[in-house]
Amino acid sequence: MADLTTQFLELPVKNPLMNASGVWCSVASQLEALAESAAGAMVSKSCTLHPRDGNPEPRYRVFGHGGPKENKVCSINSMGLPNEGFAYYLRYAQRHDHENKPLFVSISGLTLDDNLTMVDSLKDAVTPAILEVNLSCPNVPGKSQIGYDFDAMDTLLAEVSSGYQRPFGVKLPPYFDMAHFDEAAEILNRYPLVAFVTCINSIGNALVIDLESETTLIKPKDGFGGLGGDYVLPTALANVNAFYRRCSEKTIIGCGGVKSGTEAFLHLLAGATLVQIGTSLYEEGPGIFPRVLDELAAIMDDKGYKTIADFRGKLKTIA
Numbered sequence: 001m002a003d004l005t006t007q008f009l010e011l012p013v014k015n016p017l018m019n020a021s022g023v024w025c026s027v028a029s030q031l032e033a034l035a036e037s038a039a040g041a042m043v044s045k046s047c048t049l050h051p052r053d054g055n056p057e058p059r060y061r062v063f064g065h066g067g068p069k070e071n072k073v074c075s076i077n078s079m080g081l082p083n084e085g086f087a088y089y090l091r092y093a094q095r096h097d098h099e100n101k102p103l104f105v106s107i108s109g110l111t112l113d114d115n116l117t118m119v120d121s122l123k124d125a126v127t128p129a130i131l132e133v134n135l136s137c138p139n140v141p142g143k144s145q146i147g148y149d150f151d152a153m154d155t156l157l158a159e160v161s162s163g164y165q166r167p168f169g170v171k172l173p174p175y176f177d178m179a180h181f182d183e184a185a186e187i188l189n190r191y192p193l194v195a196f197v198t199c200i201n202s203i204g205n206a207l208v209i210d211l212e213s214e215t216t217l218i219k220p221k222d223g224f225g226g227l228g229g230d231y232v233l234p235t236a237l238a239n240v241n242a243f244y245r246r247c248s249e250k251t252i253i254g255c256g257g258v259k260s261g262t263e264a265f266l267h268l269l270a271g272a273t274l275v276q277i278g279t280s281l282y283e284e285g286p287g288i289f290p291r292v293l294d295e296l297a298a299i300m301d302d303k304g305y306k307t308i309a310d311f312r313g314k315l316k317t318i319a
């Protein structure tokens, strides 16, 4: 039977699966369910310095285009950062059993100062929780994504590096242009404390329309929201592999379009060390983890791979 254990920044991890931030991780009961689930690691909801209600509902919808036969699982959301505030997730981190599984704390401050304040208190709290700075929330009206403003990204990474003085990671939006992969990677590589990169956040500002009612699926931002699920898999794999190739000193976390062992395998093959599940976790709940782990192990067994290191990052291209 395939060995699914792995390592993340030298920490032993039982398996490569975890939740995508935002899904099943906003309140303590959900975080506890993830802690008890088969997931190898977990991340808390991206938080702001102060609690927020987020955008009006409906603000998250699942849809499957192409009719029932296609069986696609897609989502659109414009949550608007509803969260309990940084102190809440810090309190959870202080009582989390980090030996059981690593916990990432995701922060998404509304300003650089808010991010630096949260970074400071996380540093002072001396918890083993791993910091992830979200550079890619697409859903706060009037705020653009830091990951799409390379000067702002450079400044933020400089400030967080000098404030935190410990390894941390960033959650990136998807990029769609080779020049943007190059430029983003070049900036990330200036900061050795950026130990990991999570690719990708949702494909921002998509519009899904219901044919019959001629209405948007979600209410905020006139229906514009971040796309997740099946539609984003190829973009996610491209971003994972693009940063895996360009950031040889950094670890990649893959996120986007994972619903079975197949997509988890593809993310690992493209270079991811951990693999997150968002839309499908929202649909199935934490019981999805043992299913996807069994499917991943079966694929590895079929192919004769005994460990993840046997194939991670070993994507073949056509000569």
Ligand code: DHB
Pocket (backbone or CB within 6 Å): 022, 046, 054, 077, 078, 079, 080, 081, 082, 108, 134, 136, 137, 138, 139, 140, 201, 202, 226
């Ligand atoms: C939200 C959405 C995101 O994609 C993200 O990275 C952070 C927050 C949200 O709308 O709550």
